[in-house]
Amino acid sequence: MATETPLKGFIGESIKRKEDDRFIQGKGNYVDDIVLPGMLHMSILRSPFAHARIKSIKADAAQAVPGVVAVVTGDLLAQHKLAWMPTLSGDTQAVLATDKVRFQGQEVACVIATDPYVARDAAQLIEVDYDVLPAVVDPYQALEPGAPLVRDEKEGQSSNHIYHWEAGDKAKTEQAFARAERVVSLETFYPRCHPSPVETCGIVADISPVTGNATIYMTSQAPHAHRTLFAIVAGLPEEKIRILSPDIGGGFGNKVPIYPGYVVATAASLLLGKPVKWVEDRSENLISTGFARDYHMKGELAVTNDGRMLGLRVKMLSDNGAFYADAQPSKFRAGLFHIVTGSYDIPAAHVETDGAYTNKAPGGVAYRCSFRVTEASYLIERLVETAAIDLKMDPAELRSKNFIRPEQFPYTSATGFDYDSGQYEKALRLALEKAGYDELRKEQAEKRKRGELMGIGLASFTEVVGAGPGKHFDIAGLRMFDSAELRVHPTGKAILKLGVKSQGQGHETTFAQIVTEELGIPAVDVMVQEGDTDNTPYGLGTYASRSTPVGGAATAMVSRKLRDKAKKIAAHLLEASEADIDFDHGKFFVQGAPSKSKTIQEIAFAAYTNLPDGMEAGLEGVTYYDPPNFTYPFGTYLVVVDIDRGTGQAKVRRMIAVDDCGVRINPMIVEGQIHGGLAEGFGIAFMQLITFDEEGNCLGSNFTDYLLPTSWETPNFETYETVTPSPHHPIGAKGIGESATVGSPAAFVNAVIDAVAHLGIKNIDMPVTSDKIWSALHEVGAAE
Amino acid sequence: MGRSISLTVNGEMVTADVEPRLLLVHFIRERLRLTGTHIGCDTSHCGACIVLLDGVPVKSCAVLAVQADGRQLTSVEALAAGGKLHPIQAAFKQEHGLQCGFCTPGMMMSSFALLADNPDPDEEEIRWALSGNICRCTGYVNIVKAVRAASAQMKLSAAVPIPVGAGS
Amino acid sequence: MLPAPFEYSAPETMDEALDLLDALGDESKVLAGGQSLIPLLKLRFASPAHLVDVNRVAELDFLDEHDGVLRIGPLFRHKAAERSGMLASKYAVIAEAARQVADPIVRNRGTVGGSLAHADPAGDWGSVMLALDAEFVLRSKRGSRTIRARDFFSGPFSSALKSNELLVEIRVPAADGRKGGSYLKLERKVGDFATVAVAVHLQMDDGKVKSAGIGLTAVGPQNLKADRAEAALKGRALDDATIKEAAALAAAAAEPKADNRGSVDYKRNVVRVFTERGLRRARERAQGGA
Numbered sequence A: 001m002a003t004e005t006p007l008k009g010f011i012g013e014s015i016k017r018k019e020d021d022r023f024i025q026g027k028g029n030y031v032d033d034i035v036l037p038g039m040l041h042m043s044i045l046r047s048p049f050a051h052a053r054i055k056s057i058k059a060d061a062a063q064a065v066p067g068v069v070a071v072v073t074g075d076l077l078a079q080h081k082l083a084w085m086p087t088l089s090g091d092t093q094a095v096l097a098t099d100k101v102r103f104q105g106q107e108v109a110c111v112i113a114t115d116p117y118v119a120r121d122a123a124q125l126i127e128v129d130y131d132v133l134p135a136v137v138d139p140y141q142a143l144e145p146g147a148p149l150v151r152d153e154k155e156g157q158s159s160n161h162i163y164h165w166e167a168g169d170k171a172k173t174e175q176a177f178a179r180a181e182r183v184v185s186l187e188t189f190y191p192r193c194h195p196s197p198v199e200t201c202g203i204v205a206d207i208s209p210v211t212g213n214a215t216i217y218m219t220s221q222a223p224h225a226h227r228t229l230f231a232i233v234a235g236l237p238e239e240k241i242r243i244l245s246p247d248i249g250g251g252f253g254n255k256v257p258i259y260p261g262y263v264v265a266t267a268a269s270l271l272l273g274k275p276v277k278w279v280e281d282r283s284e285n286l287i288s289t290g291f292a293r294d295y296h297m298k299g300e301l302a303v304t305n306d307g308r309m310l311g312l313r314v315k316m317l318s319d320n321g322a323f324y325a326d327a328q329p330s331k332f333r334a335g336l337f338h339i340v341t342g343s344y345d346i347p348a349a350h351v352e353t354d355g356a357y358t359n360k361a362p363g364g365v366a367y368r369c370s371f372r373v374t375e376a377s378y379l380i381e382r383l384v385e386t387a388a389i390d391l392k393m394d395p396a397e398l399r400s401k402n403f404i405r406p407e408q409f410p411y412t413s414a415t416g417f418d419y420d421s422g423q424y425e426k427a428l429r430l431a432l433e434k435a436g437y438d439e440l441r442k443e444q445a446e447k448r449k450r451g452e453l454m455g456i457g458l459a460s461f462t463e464v465v466g467a468g469p470g471k472h473f474d475i476a477g478l479r480m481f482d483s484a485e486l487r488v489h490p491t492g493k494a495i496l497k498l499g500v501k502s503q504g505q506g507h508e509t510t511f512a513q514i515v516t517e518e519l520g521i522p523a524v525d526v527m528v529q530e531g532d533t534d535n536t537p538y539g540l541g542t543y544a545s546r547s548t549p550v551g552g553a554a555t556a557m558v559s560r561k562l563r564d565k566a567k568k569i570a571a572h573l574l575e576a577s578e579a580d581i582d583f584d585h586g587k588f589f590v591q592g593a594p595s596k597s598k599t600i601q602e603i604a605f606a607a608y609t610n611l612p613d614g615m616e617a618g619l620e621g622v623t624y625y626d627p628p629n630f631t632y633p634f635g636t637y638l639v640v641v642d643i644d645r646g647t648g649q650a651k652v653r654r655m656i657a658v659d660d661c662g663v664r665i666n667p668m669i670v671e672g673q674i675h676g677g678l679a680e681g682f683g684i685a686f687m688q689l690i691t692f693d694e695e696g697n698c699l700g701s702n703f704t705d706y707l708l709p710t711s712w713e714t715p716n717f718e719t720y721e722t723v724t725p726s727p728h729h730p731i732g733a734k735g736i737g738e739s740a741t742v743g744s745p746a747a748f749v750n751a752v753i754d755a756v757a758h759l760g761i762k763n764i765d766m767p768v769t770s771d772k773i774w775s776a777l778h779e780v781g782a783a784e
Numbered sequence B: 001m002g003r004s005i006s007l008t009v010n011g012e013m014v015t016a017d018v019e020p021r022l023l024l025v026h027f028i029r030e031r032l033r034l035t036g037t038h039i040g041c042d043t044s045h046c047g048a049c050i051v052l053l054d055g056v057p058v059k060s061c062a063v064l065a066v067q068a069d070g071r072q073l074t075s076v077e078a079l080a081a082g083g084k085l086h087p088i089q090a091a092f093k094q095e096h097g098l099q100c101g102f103c104t105p106g107m108m109m110s111s112f113a114l115l116a117d118n119p120d121p122d123e124e125e126i127r128w129a130l131s132g133n134i135c136r137c138t139g140y141v142n143i144v145k146a147v148r149a150a151s152a153q154m155k156l157s158a159a160v161p162i163p164v165g166a167g168s
Numbered sequence C: 001m002l003p004a005p006f007e008y009s010a011p012e013t014m015d016e017a018l019d020l021l022d023a024l025g026d027e028s029k030v031l032a033g034g035q036s037l038i039p040l041l042k043l044r045f046a047s048p049a050h051l052v053d054v055n056r057v058a059e060l061d062f063l064d065e066h067d068g069v070l071r072i073g074p075l076f077r078h079k080a081a082e083r084s085g086m087l088a089s090k091y092a093v094i095a096e097a098a099r100q101v102a103d104p105i106v107r108n109r110g111t112v113g114g115s116l117a118h119a120d121p122a123g124d125w126g127s128v129m130l131a132l133d134a135e136f137v138l139r140s141k142r143g144s145r146t147i148r149a150r151d152f153f154s155g156p157f158s159s160a161l162k163s164n165e166l167l168v169e170i171r172v173p174a175a176d177g178r179k180g181g182s183y184l185k186l187e188r189k190v191g192d193f194a195t196v197a198v199a200v201h202l203q204m205d206d207g208k209v210k211s212a213g214i215g216l217t218a219v220g221p222q223n224l225k226a227d228r229a230e231a232a233l234k235g236r237a238l239d240d241a242t243i244k245e246a247a248a249l250a251a252a253a254a255e256p257k258a259d260n261r262g263s264v265d266y267k268r269n270v271v272r273v274f275t276e277r278g279l280r281r282a283r284e285r286a287q288g289g290a
């Protein structure tokens, strides 16, 4: 750690994170750290069954436990019209079950007590009499006639079918398939997994019986949207609700929805006049809050014999669980899944998706993903691998042959996305070069002769992030813009207030650096404030990699607004005309006379002390930014695996990641995001799985069964970059939080398949566990 | 029901009345209000709750508060001595070994124990020693780098402050 | 996840502990490393009325080898087993298993005796002790008895231990001459219990197998001893054919169940593969060792 000249934080500088000092000293402030005077604790009783009618609930014994203040049931909530709440997808979800339970782990009753241990003791004493019903856990079975009806309470709902949605041009696609020399197909399942941040979800709701003010601390990735939804759900006046989202211990989409626990804790605080805390434990987190994926997909690619892609046809069935609670833009039933043409110039495409109710937990969150882009990316990259096998082509060459070429941008895809910029070939070449691709292929051939299994997997993904044009994209009706408010104080220090909310992404540093770039104020002097709805401008929050594309753009734009005013003040101070003032790295100077200059700090002081006549005092502003388009980060990942034929274990030997997210504001932070995303992609590919038995019992309900990779299993990552700025983003940045989780699962699976394809194995669904690999080998007589 | 326990917490003597069933992690967080020690799971897999008991790292969610009677407990709050960051803390910041910060105290306590034991671990030894901790943000790459950097730094600086209770 | 209430005692001598267990009977549970019991209490899968914490009973924590017997105290921690140079040089199966039990932090507290008493069919120590042909000393206020490891386990989470008894000593016939061992464990990640594991302990004499021990983890209602495989090795030179034959017998001895970790065929196959590999590794060690 040599001493260096301190960096100011201009774009491209890897300054150290401003938020770290509190975290490394154990002084972070997470929801569970919050203790208020008189605070009560809530514990939830959950359904042991996946599907059962509730005959009765007896709470007397629980109520009688010393320390118990209240027992809340669905009937009590129903009296306040709170037994059901709207979901982010326009469906309804039970807050506490009144009629039936519809998934194992569903919220049935809550105990509020003076101590969390007592609340737990009492919850165990609540007697619920259930009439167990047959459960349906498979979406295909759910759609068959006579399947148990999950949502019998919904008027007009006579089956488990939720929606049908299409994108692309069906007729044109049919024509392409009619013309094709070959059709390559793949049926695959992207299984249910869970984001599982190390911090679970929680809330401390504090509603003052005197003022009616509701102060709500919660693990929220979207505090403003949550405030509005709280106002709508609980009927509280919005101006009296203040949502505080303190430090968040990881989100990854898990902390986007509103969960029943939040609603009950808030209602309880309202009824009891005391603060109520609820922090879920890990099993609650895994069995009841936002799962991800659970997509059954069938893809077909129409190709010529020499590997040109002509058309893509996809049919997909989504398992949404008991309540359709996907977190995605309201007009897009399958999110941005129709980006499924990926990095390829496919002239025709058609996507058909359906959703089904089952007796499983609701969710459908974008787990480190921009609204189902992960499933789409997985499908196309696996399909391309399959095509390479069928066509006996090198998978790199096949990709290269079909990439959208740089001169085609802006490029309109067959399903209607307008890609902003990309250099796919360049990223692919870099990955191949860094990996030593030709050497690896030689090694593989030699190993094969000796009967050893080694595979090289590629994925050249394109993401779509930064929702997003508000005209088309909204969450529960709220347009997906975002905001920034910047105030420069007289001494030249500043506070930047944002509508987005960091969960570890380093906003306090990155967004300060945008101000540094635009105004020259060193990043250390810019305090970034987020997660307090009373003190930040309205925004839709942080998920879907939208903070830098949208919130970052807002920050750049508000800084530029202030710069314009600063120029006027500079002209006044330097006695020059505004048109003659230039700006560079925090200095305003007279053109041609750089010695005649004023720093931003001097100008800030003048903004409060020495203004031109008629100018309003102060140096501050606010911008709401509605992006003209998405941004499209991309890259190529390359994975090398070795497989043990005796145990089926796949060991990742190398993982090379080339990412292009446009301009990198803080490269250190960008790399960290990539590392994290790759590790999550690795986990999803090889071990993370939420599954159910036939009765609907969840088989991934804590960390003994839901496996998260540790430092030991996780491979080392070799990261590289190319830079293709977004042409429409004020600083050319594209967003990087999720690329690696979106792109990497296919690369890992492709590597495994590449190792065994010559034996006739073309697909193994995730998680690609050692027993599945061994069984596949065994079936073709190639296991040890 | 209550039992009286006395222990040294980060160098200070503490006496308290606790129910036998109270988990050490809750004692630390709720009673001592040392909230740097976190909870991330029910089954003792995540390592967010790791503290040192008589210098040995333990998962405080799998220890009862009564079991700490008469012992020396060190939590993340004691790593920085006299307002100066411990080299491990400095290295986690320097190498970007943390993002959301939730796993970080546990990671640093495991790292601390590793370096006390093996002052110059290689990548494989670090990955092995930290495999009782889960991080969802960093992908571990920079955590490994941070431990290496701390190791180098600690070799340079002769007098590294060792928190009370450690090094038994 | 919070435990239900219980009473708690922390005796300082073995006698005190035995008195307490005798007085409390079924109501009580011994608390050793707590790395299995405390998670169970939290999940409320176990709710004993009284915990007898033996962590302060210093006389239960020891390791020594004399008079042809290796003695391990029940409170001997996984970490201590991992670090012991003596175990590493003479009982490779113990050392190799020790570093694969649970995770590095859990190993700081978990104990060998607690693990055996817990009798988890997926626990690692049971197979190791079966391979070593160990004996356990069980003691109550009323007296003590010695039981062979193979007679100790009686099903998932059940053993010959009575509620007033304490496991007080593990006895392993001391290894001499050319010996080698191995513990191969297939786990899905660190901190996961075994999908399958195989413990092997070999003593060689003049190029022939003097005795062989093979224990199997997670492929039956309890840890299994692969007797027929052991018998097939005895007195023979360890050539590839013999190894293959023993491995097939070990696989036949396994009684796995299909679950999230794999099918019956899969697990059985891993037993075979690991027995082969484990025997080879043990053979190498025996050839290299003194």
Ligand SMILES: Cc1cc2nc3c(=O)[nH]c(=O)nc-3n(C[C@H](O)[C@H](O)[C@H](O)COP(=O)(O)OP(=O)(O)OC[C@H]3O[C@@H](n4cnc5c(N)ncnc54)[C@H](O)[C@@H]3O)c2cc1C
Binding pocket: B043, B044, B045, C029, C030, C031, C032, C033, C034, C035, C036, C037, C038, C039, C074, C100, C101, C102, C103, C106, C109, C110, C111, C112, C113, C114, C115, C116, C117, C118, C122, C123, C124, C125, C161, C165, C166, C167, C168, C191, C192, C193, C194
């Ligand atoms: C995350 C995690 C992963 C794990 N992975 C593994 C693994 O891979 N392999 C593995 O083998 N284990 C694993 N374990 C379990 C661990 O090894 C435990 O330490 C061990 O099973 C129990 O030992 P203990 O000393 O902690 O016993 P405790 O938890 O204290 O007790 C366990 C049981 O044994 C009884 N008992 C304890 N000591 C005695 C005694 N001397 N006499 C009579 N009864 C006694 C107790 O009453 C209790 O019923 C894991 C644990 C965790 C938390």
Ligand code: FES
Binding pocket: B038, B039, B040, B041, B042, B043, B044, B045, B046, B047, B048, B049, B050, B059, B060, B061, B062
């Ligand atoms: S909370 Fe202790 S290990 Fe997870």
Ligand code: FES
Binding pocket: A198, A249, A250, A504, B097, B098, B099, B100, B101, B102, B103, B104, B134, B135, B136, B137, B138
């Ligand atoms: S930094 Fe977020 S879990 Fe490790």
